[in-house]
Structures are given as structure tokens and as C-alpha cells.
Amino acid sequence: MKLIRFGEPGKERPGLTMDDAVRLDVSGCVQDYDEVFFANDGISQLRQWLEEHATSAPRVASSVRLGSPISRPSKIVCIGLSFRDHLRKAKWRFPRSQSYFSKPRRHWPGRDIWDVAED
Secondary structure, eight states, X not given: XXXXXXXXXXXXXXXXXXXXXOEEEOTTTOSOSSHHHHHXXXXXXXXXXXXXXXXXXXXXXXXXXXXOSSSSOSEEEEEOSTHHHHHHHHTOOOOSSOOEEEEEGGGOTTGGGGTOOOO
């Protein structure tokens, strides 16, 4: 299962894309995928809810707009996969370990593509 949020910008609801590509509306279990959801073992609670409600949960059409899967993330942790290309172009040596970095919300370019409201 994959977490999704669907609907009009600013009015997204939580959902799931199941392994068979069926999209479910899980707003009957989850208010949103936010810091509270993750801090309170929301994934486990969602899995338990699915055992009972997966067949009866409302379906979400594939034509419905998808938004950012996480509501208002405070930061994004990144893995520098394209880093090698940059180093190669600059003719610099490759590091011994993978690069990781984070981006706080205020530093995201093109914030509108994430459908993130202003702070």
C-alpha cells in the first residue's frame, strides 16, 4: 500500500493505493497524513482498519487529482542520487559515502508543486 492524498488543492483527503492499483478513501480512519498521524502509530492503526474495511472503503477514481502524500511536512530528507553527475561535470572526486541532506519547507523551490500552503 502507498499513502496518497487526493482532491482539490487545499481540500485533499487521505487515501491509499493498494498493490492492485485500487485507490481507497481512508478518511473514515485517518484525518490526514501529518506529524500527529506518524507520531501516534498511525500506520499500524491504518493497517488494522484496513483489515475490516478494505472491501467497503470508498474507491477513488484514477482521474481524481493526487496531491502531496504528506500534509505539511516540516522537512524533506533527500538522498543525493544525481550527485555523481554533478561531481563528474565539475571533475571532482567521488565521496566515500552517499550524500544525505534535508530541506526545510521554507527552502523548497517551486513550493506550489507540493500544494503546500504558506506558513
